[in-house]
Amino acid sequence: MPAKRAADAQPAGMTAHESVYRTLRERILIGGFAPGMAVTLRGLADTLGVSVMPVRDAVRRLIAERALMMQDNRRVLVPEMTRSKFNQVVFARQSMEPELAARALPSMTASDIKALQAIDQSIDRAMSKGDVEGYMRGNFQFHFAIYKLARNDMLLGLVESVWLQFGPFMRVAYGRYDTSKLEDFHQAALKAMRSGDEAGLRAAIAADIGQGMSFIGDEVLAHAEAGGKGARTHAYVPARAAS
Amino acid sequence: MPAKRAADAQPAGMTAHESVYRTLRERILIGGFAPGMAVTLRGLADTLGVSVMPVRDAVRRLIAERALMMQDNRRVLVPEMTRSKFNQVVFARQSMEPELAARALPSMTASDIKALQAIDQSIDRAMSKGDVEGYMRGNFQFHFAIYKLARNDMLLGLVESVWLQFGPFMRVAYGRYDTSKLEDFHQAALKAMRSGDEAGLRAAIAADIGQGMSFIGDEVLAHAEAGGKGARTHAYVPARAAS
DNA sequence: GCGACCCCATTGTGATCACAAAATTCGCGA
DNA sequence: TCGCGAATTTTGTGATCACAATGGGGTCGC
Structure with a gap:
């Protein structure tokens, strides 16, 4: 073999x-x-x-x-990101993800919330260690653990497709800048879940997306566009290029 | 060769x-x-x-x-349709398609609207002839000719994915019942386009989706669920099974 | 007459090879 | 030293074959 x-x-x-x-x-x-x-x-x-x-x-x-x-x-x-495509990603996420979270809320149990808390803590740990990969993995798990509870496979599939399209780009942003500056909207989301506050949960998810994306967009897109759009070199090297 | x-x-x-x-x-x-x-x-x-x-x-x-x-x-x-999946389709369509139409409106030219009118007329012709295939093709063209103008490839892709998922099911519905009973919301949409009425366009698209889908859902799903969910036979035979 | 069992046709999966197009490299010439 | 062109390598595409698993059909036994 x-x-x-x-x-x-x-x-x-x-x-x-x-x-x-x-x-x-x-x-x-x-x-x-x-x-x-x-x-x-x-x-x-x-x-x-x-x-x-x-x-x-x-x-x-x-x-x-x-x-x-x-x-x-x-x-x-791997596709490049453009300003236009970026705006489309933000809009798509804002349209679907708060809705998915809201729909997940009714069927959310105490143990579900506990699991989400554990994921959020692992995100904090990764952040404090500067572990970008761990941060991104945790962030993905946190969001999709919520969305899965909505039991809406179609919307879930659409959201997954969107995430796949900005994954590489997000790494560029988080690899270049310190993630610890980010305000933690996950806590706000968890609080809303515990109290069954649908509007609050929607708002927290929307804020989380808005912050993360505007952070990424402002920094990296401005950088990319300023640096010339033609065949630029990428300072960032993938984690395990040929290991 | x-x-x-x-x-x-x-x-x-x-x-x-x-x-x-x-x-x-x-x-x-x-x-x-x-x-x-x-x-x-x-x-x-x-x-x-x-x-x-x-x-x-x-x-x-x-x-x-x-x-x-x-x-x-x-x-x-080919996937079957379930009540749950059907509701997800409706919601996804209602979330995205009126939005896409609204975004297409500003860049819509007179010739665009003329082309849409031509498509709508071909739909009428197909309907009067009882040509289900022509009707469905025209309906698809009408909607996506609008959505393409929004220049939002991401949302467009998501909507296409949704259409692919209820296409076979729609045929079952339209093949079984007379499409001429349907009210024509395309005319309302065209009128809104000509006057640049965004809210009106959104409403027309939403109404078109709502009518078409509730029509399909009520009739066919009720039929399917009443007829037993296990391995039922399909009265409908594909157009060109082995031609 | 009916049911269980076995055999074979059919299915998707994966490997390997041939091929054309594209990119890269190399070398020749100015 | 630089530019241009030809040869070579590398790329995805598609065809064909082998294989294991599944399903259906036929036959044998009760």
């Missing part, structure tokens, strides 16, 4: 394609790929220790979800 | 996969597949006159877009 590196530990019954997909998806959400970075099927296949077929399937799936894009040359790369 | 049946006429530079994808997607949006109907890679490949690889790519893409689904058996089939 050939030695596989990542994408291992298939929970029995998972196809290679599924395993590769989850690995890549996780990496995108955590910001493991830099915007503008090119990915190749054979390159990923070598890295993950599988043949090109499962990688091909996974990459096509991610392209369908807009997490990756294919340009006319048929070259696959 | 082997004789191809459908998916022909590749506009030069289109891959076989892309061609197959568009063919299948069109067919789904028009309701060419019945909910619950199983599709096989080799079957589609034979029908379309291509090998299984492009079909495999296209089907996986449609699965990623939730237009098709793969059950645990790894069998691919």
Whole structure:
């Protein structure tokens, strides 16, 4: 049996394609790929220790979800962020996520809230250690643990698609600036959940999105646009480029 | 050269996969597949006159877009509609489509509106002829011709994904009942566009969605649920099953 | 007559190969 | 030293084959 590196530990019954997909998806959400970075099927296949077929399937799936894009040359790369696209992301998030949270509220149990608190604490720990990856993973878990409770698969899928599209970009922002400056709206959200305050929960989620996104947008987009839009180099290097 | 049946006429530079994808997607949006109907890679490949690889790519893409689904058996089939999923579709449409229309309004030119009118007339023609397929195609074109003008690719993509998910279901409804009973909210929408009335346009789109969906939901879901939820047979036969 | 069981056709998955197009590299010439 | 072009490498696409699992159909036993 050939030695596989990542994408291992298939929970029995998972196809290679599924395993590769989850690995890549996780990496995108955590910001493991830099915007503008090119990915190749054979390159990923070598890295993950599988043949090109499962990688091909996974990459096509991610392209369908807009997490990756294919340009006319048929070259696959991580999409760049533009001001326009950024505004679309913000609007989409603000439209759907507070709504999902509000719909999750009625079915929320005490243990659900406890679990969310634990996630939020892990976010704090990651932040104090300067662990950007841990922060992003926690942030993702916090939001989607809430949204899942709404039991609205369609809206949930749409929101996931949006997150996949700004994941790489978020990493650039959080990698460049100190996350500890951010006000913690998660606490406000938790408080609203405990008291069953729907309006408060909506507001907290909206504020969390608004802060995070405006933070990202102002800093990074201004930077990118000032630095010239053509084929700029990326100071940021992915966490595990070829490890 | 082997004789191809459908998916022909590749506009030069289109891959076989892309061609197959568009063919299948069109067919789904028009309701060419019945909910619950199983599709096989080799079957589609034979029908379309291509090998299984492009079909495999296209089907996986449609699965990623939730237009098709793969059950645990790894069998691919057209998703069924449930009451819960249906409510989610309605809510998602009501959330996004009036907004998209409103955003399209400012950049709408007289010729845009003329084109929309032409589409609406083709819908009337199809309706009077009892041409369900033409009606659905026209309805899709009418809505998305508007939404495209908003220049919001993200929201547009999300809406497309939602349409793909209720396409087969809509066909069941429209195939079973007479569409001529429907009030024409497209005219109201066109009137609002001409006068630049954003609120009116939002209302017209919302009403169009509300009418169409409640029509579908009340009739078909009630029917489906009354008829027993287990492995029922489908009276409806796809337009070109094996032609 | 009916049910359980076995066999085989069919399914999606994945590997490997061939191919054309694109990008990169190398070398030649000015 | 620099620019341009040809050769080579690398890319995604698609075809074909092998394989394991699933499902259906037919047959045998009761």
